[in-house]
Amino acid sequence: MSVDLGRILQRAQDLSCGEDAVRDKVVARIYQEAESLASEVVMAEKPARDWDTLIDDVLTSKRFGYPSMLALLAFVLWLTISGANLPSQLLARLLFAGEEGLSRLFLSFGAPDWLHGLLVLGVYRCLAWVVSVMLPPMAIFFPLFTLLEDLGYLPRVAFNLDGFFQKAGAHGKQALTMSMGFGCNAAGVIACRIIESPRERLIAILTNNFVPCNGRFPTLIAMSNIFLGAMALNGSSFLAVLLVAGLVVGGIAITLVVSRLLSATLLKGIPSHFALELPPYRPPQVLQVILRSVFDRTLFVLWRAVKVAAPAGAVAWGLANIHVDGLSLLGHTAQVLEPLGAAMGLDGVILLAFILGLPANEIVIPIILMGYLSAGAMLELEGLPALRELLLANGWTWVTALNMMLFSLLHFPCGTTLLTIRKETQSWKWTLLAALIPTLIGTAVCILVAQGARLVGLA
């Protein structure tokens, strides 16, 4: 039968004159038919004030497109940062009060020290930090993000950024997968399926990690406060917003640069074109959005973090309290990492925390704290101000805070994302590359900043 088909196809080719002549005629005829049908049966009473077009004229215009996008980003971050502060402190106070109660309980049972340490100082404390640092920003950011999604704004972002991605040799839809990455990089990587061309899909997958996901936002927000505190610019949430927004824009810039480099080297090719539909703006169903984002996203991500944080807390406590040659295991490991950490303007404990934080970025700060706290300086940690005191006491400067933010933005994706990349690309090679590219960039950037600051004498 296939022989017959080949022959008929050949004959069909002979009959149709020219390359795409028949296809063009067929498509034109179908469009014409659709138009005549629609004009016959559709009656729009009057082209009522078309709000969609009016809004799009502003939000996707050359002049106002980028400013409105940046303003919206800053507004969302401002709501998140300023709104998360108070609940964060309340939660911390509540949960650490719980720690005292737990300690008393263990004492009254006459539990051995190591059990109390492992379960209360390790597992419980790590959980308390993850919940109090993570939950408030997530509970604010996720619903806001979902609202924008529901409203129909995200395709406009893709439309605005299309030109940039085209120039970077990537696919315009990468702006959409990037937006998904703000929620969760693993979700962003899965979203890359919407990109047809395997070349452009790979570029999008490899660069998705350059937008900070929700697990990293709280870290960035906390660090921006520390940074400003170290710069003696206390309590200005406006500056904190600018700093975080600047980092996000920086991440997007790096996405574009890396995409460009990839498409000029490993993944050569010409960007394919695509049709992007700007769906009408729809009034979001606010209550449903809030419920959905709290249950489907916030609690889901928090639960994932909690599942990882509990064993990580136990491991970190163990590392900090098992002593060999008069120094804890954590101390030994941190010492090994110290030279690299110092060169990057960080320290050994921070690097170790990033490595232990591979399963989930949310637990990086809690592990750092465990590392510092086990060194002796016991503190009541009630919210960000106390955190700042602790970090400054451990030799942090504004460079440390800044580089901590930069490395948080630019390092290997979390374990879940890496496994997702492996699943989507079917290749360990690309997965390894997805981890190497950001880590190398992050290390280089941190070293540059640290050495630069030292050179200029600012630190």
Next chain:
Amino acid sequence: MKGQPVQPLLRFGIEKADSPVVALAGNPNTGKTTIFNALTGLNQHTGNWPGKTVVQARGKYCYGGQEVVLVDLPGTYSLLANSVEEQIARDFIYFGRPAATIVVADATCLERNLNLLLQVVEITPFVILCINLIDEARRKLIKIDFARLQERLGIPVVPVSGRTGEGLELLKKTVLEMVTGQLRPSPKQIIYDGEVEGALHQILPEIKGIVGDDATSRWLALRLLEGDETVVQGIQHYLTTDPPPRLEEVLA
């Protein structure tokens, strides 16, 4: 349902086809998934299309004592096989031979949606046009003459609102009538210009000699005239042993 082409469906990852299979097609952003959810409820199963990283959702529902398997096709603007999604949708409608295909259209931009519908109607006559978002169209003061559209197209037209559930009852009833053979649509075919029709006239007898004299041989002839190699690949992939059964047999 004797003569149901089990083998092609198997290649789409659908194991058993005791119940009639109905495809759900439509442009992206037309609320296709809302309708899929409204019809099937929790009776859903998601996986990938065999060998593709495109999600396949299918579900079941029962209406009037008849169980129906509903397959949600990827949202596409056309069936010209420009993308993986379009090829999947097209292959399923042509080779999978669903007992009916529901095309979901957005009432607020009907013209663009009709392009897809007209292409589906060329493949199979068993099509239901489901015009969704009629509540939004009402709000935008858009009026659609559904009766006239139905008459012009020669297939059933059902206005619905997936969000409020309006019209879904009628949709289920129409699907039931179509899969049980009570409703036999006779869609109007698009006539192309003299040159294309002339070429069609010459090549049709040969194609009918291979795939049989059914309504879809015209569609196949058009694709071959266009030089669409993905169709030839599809024939080799989906119909390796037998020619596709005739539509009359599928519905017998």
